Amino acid sequence: MNGWPRSLLRPGDSAELQGALDTFLGRPLVVGGATLDGIVHGLDAWGQALGAELGQDVGLPFLKTWWRAPQLRGVLRHEFGEGSGLGPLDFREVIDERPWAPVGTVLHWPAANVPIQPFLSATSGLLAGNRNIVRVPSALTGFVEAALAAAPAAADPVLERLLFVAFAHDRNDLACACAARSDAAMIWGGHEAVASVRSLPFPHWARLHVFGPRISAAMVLLDEQTLAKPAELQRLCRRVARETWQFDQQACSSPLALYLQVTAGAEVAGGGREAAEWAFVAALTQAFEEEDRAHPRHELDVRTSVDIALARTSWLLDDQGGKAVFPVGPAWSILYGGEVDRVPEPVHGKTLYVVSSDNLELAASRLDSSTQTVGVWVHDAALEAKVARQALARGVDRVVRLGLMHVFSTPWDGHELVRPLCRKVHFISTRPTERSADARG
Amino acid sequence: MLDGAERCPPFKRFLDAQRIHPANAATLAELPFLPVSAFKRLQPLCFLDAAQIYRVLESSATSGQLPSRIAIDRDTAKLMTKGVTAILADFIGSQRRPYLVVDRPPHPGQGGAANARSAAIQGLMAFSTETCYALRPAAPGEESRADPDGLVLDVDVIAEFCRRHGASNVVAYGFTYVVYLHLGGGLVASSAALAGLRQKLGGALLPRSYLLHSGGWKKLQQISVDKATFNANVSAALGADARSVIDYYGMVEQLGVVYPDCSEGNKHAPRFAEVILRNPLDWSPCVIGQHGLIQVLSALSPSFPGQALLTEDMGVVVHEDRCPCGRRGMAFRFAGRVPKAEVRGCSDVQRRRAA
Known part of the structure; x- marks a missing residue:
């Protein structure tokens, strides 16, 4: 394991990987009173050290925030509760009767479309006190290597629990070797990746936690208050643009369609429903143009490029009254004006369908568990609650205000992030506890 | 394009939504293009009334998918034939x-x-003075010698054709994979039949023939047959020069224009057509050495909106002008199909929907 823990392992064959796993998993890990602090502060210090050498990935600022010590402790408090111990790493001299223990070794299988995902996933395993094997997709090796190179000495307690391994997706022998040594897995990605990782030979006790594939949507109630105030309309549209831009609309939390309901008041104020919708689309166009100037795309896979052209064309050619706004190239597309509540196949690549809706609550009731997040902009609190209730009941896992769709937090996809990587164990001492002895005395 | 839009409201909507309307386009590259898959629909996208439709051309399609459907009138059919003939x-x-x-x-x-x-x-x-079909459906008992479409070489017919025209200039055509199966060594039974025929006729079958083929290399790439091997096998089967085996690129959505390989192995657009390779990132035209999406433009499709089409094929620009073969204009090479689906991240729901 040359260079470990600050380098990415690129095993040539199964024997090399097995040797590295023996070394990594064979090193004793001591858990004491300072362990949780060591890991939390190690992540915090590592986050602060991540700089320009990692490029301009939009997720980087988020990772730096996510790794702040108060944020990490907040996650643990949220999952384990105040005053009851913050999981397996929260060392107590006197062992509880029902303490938390790590599951052991967690295999993380992140998707290739979100560069910070290997680190976000591994953080869950770390906070649960586990060793972590992180399979790095080939598209992310540069990012991971740069992040490892930036890790300060304070991150050593973190790094000794991490092994980053890179190999091609068709190296089933290497994937099998990783799975066979893991007690749990966090699997992120598309249908194919999930099916393929699930089929690996994990031990029978291994717990597999699957995240994806999902899609997301936005829901906007265009009311008088929003329509009449240009600043408010711009604020709304900027949020939609940012949600669409992050991760090039390929994350499970990216909105692919936006349901737009115009209130009766806004219809009157806007000169009719169509005019009100157009006012929204015009403001959204401006926001998309500004976002594109600020964050132009640097690469686009050829299939998405073709799909964008086809999505625009199909939307306009189909006899559903579809209209569209887009620049000359494939940078972004706003497709609007089709039939009420009609949502075509999602496309990605900053192609947003603005879907007219008569009733957002009804639209929410038609969603299912293929939708992960609904980002809402609904000033009517009662309607917002109805929309949320419908969506959550139908299988949606997150209903958040627009602007927070990509904010990774616990729970995610209906899972908590740390507790599923722990075991709730049982300890009954052969001797009475000090407290009960005192009570008797 | 503009004339057609007046007769086809959906196409007019498409043109009207463009940042640069074709009426204002200063160059061919500024004209809006339709993706070829836009023709995969039940009702052909065309500028014709039902009574004017002479033929509906269909592309091959994988199971479960709609083929492209191209409606043409008699005038377009004539133009297309003239176009192919000229090229x-x-x-x-x-x-x-x-x-x-x-x-x-x-x-x-x-x-x-x-x-x-x-x-x-x-x-x-x-080009034909007489036409001979080299394949026929397998008779009962011949199934093991047949290709996946159930076809076998019609040896008697070929023998007669070779006897009569072996010393003449001949043109032959077939789909690339079909040619490979029957003339390129893909089917053992066909190879054996041709060997027997060569022996019977005393040598080369059609030494002065040109064999043209089209349809793509996907199946051959899957079995690792490259162009050099294909050309060598097919020309040997006919007893012709390997340079007389000519691959051409074309599509049903623009049938009047084909792009044969020149002597340098490059492809060129004729005078009544144009090719632009577009960078997938921003659709800007590619320069020498760059790979891009192949866009084809043609003046030969007055009955349907095939004037500017974005294909799902990749090409590479070899020369911006002055190919050593002597042809003018941009020279390019075919560089493969766009993959069906890129591996995406956690919002990849395409495969699940397809399943």
Whole structure:
């Protein structure tokens, strides 16, 4: 394991990987009173050290925030509760009767479309006190290597629990070797990746936690208050643009369609429903143009490029009254004006369908568990609650205000992030506890 | 384009939504393009009334997918034939000659609809003095010698054709994979039949033939057959020069224009067409050495919006002008199909929907 823990392992064959796993998993890990602090502060210090050498990935600022010590402790408090111990790493001299223990070794299988995902996933395993094997997709090796190179000495307690391994997706022998040594897995990605990782030979006790594939949507109630105030309309549209831009609309939390309901008041104020919708689309166009100037795309896979052209064309050619706004190239597309509540196949690549809706609550009731997040902009609190209730009941896992769709937090996809990587164990001492002895005395 | 839009409201909507309306386009590159898959629909996208439709051409389609459907009138059909004839005459000469089709004869019930294979065969009829079909459906008991379409070499017919025209200039055509199966060594039974025929006729079968083929290399790439091997095998089977085996690129959505390989292995647009390779990132035209999406433009499709089409094929620009073969304009090479689906991240729901 040359260079470990600050380098990415690129095993040539199964024997090399097995040797590295023996070394990594064979090193004793001591858990004491300072362990949780060591890991939390190690992540915090590592986050602060991540700089320009990692490029301009939009997720980087988020990772730096996510790794702040108060944020990490907040996650643990949220999952384990105040005053009851913050999981397996929260060392107590006197062992509880029902303490938390790590599951052991967690295999993380992140998707290739979100560069910070290997680190976000591994953080869950770390906070649960586990060793972590992180399979790095080939598209992310540069990012991971740069992040490892930036890790300060304070991150050593973190790094000794991490092994980053890179190999091609068709190296089933290497994937099998990783799975066979893991007690749990966090699997992120598309249908194919999930099916393929699930089929690996994990031990029978291994717990597999699957995240994806999902899609997301936005829901906007265009009311008088929003329509009449240009600043408010711009604020709304900027949020939609940012949600669409992050991760090039390929994350499970990216909105692919936006349901737009115009209130009766806004219809009157806007000169009719169509005019009100157009006012929204015009403001959204401006926001998309500004976002594109600020964050132009640097690469686009050829299939998405073709799909964008086809999505625009199909939307306009189909006899559903579809209209569209887009620049000359494939940078972004706003497709609007089709039939009420009609949502075509999602496309990605900053192609947003603005879907007219008569009733957002009804639209929410038609969603299912293929939708992960609904980002809402609904000033009517009662309607917002109805929309949320419908969506959550139908299988949606997150209903958040627009602007927070990509904010990774616990729970995610209906899972908590740390507790599923722990075991709730049982300890009954052969001797009475000090407290009960005192009570008797 | 503008004339057609007046007769086709959906196409007009498409044009009106463009940042640069075709009426204001200063260059060919500024004209809006339709993706070829836009023609995969039940009702053909065309500028014709039902009574004006002469034929509906269909592309081959994988199971469960709609084929492209291209409606043409008689005038367009004539233009397309003229286009193909003019292009191929530049490669094989303009004289008419015996025509060997590496396919089966048209069968009853084929009707007015034409698939890409039959349309391509039809396109070369202008060169033909007589036509001979080299394949036939396998008879009972011959199934093991047949290709996946159930076709075998019609040895007797080929023998007679070779006897009569072995010393003449001949043109032959077939779909690339079909040619490989029957003339390129893909089917053992066909190879053996041809060897027997060569022995019987005392040597080369058609030494003065040009063999044209089209349809793509996907299946051959899967079995690792490259162009050099293909050319060597096929030319050896006919006893012709390897340079007389000519691959051409074309599509049913723009049937009047084909792009044969020149002597340098490059492809060129004729005077009535143009090719632009577009960078997938921003759709800007590519420069020498860059790979891009192939966009084809043609003046030969007055009955449907095939004037500017974005294909799902990749190409590479070899010369911006002055190919050593002597042809003018941009020279490019085909560089493969766009993959069906890129591996995406956690919002990849495409495969699940397809399943």
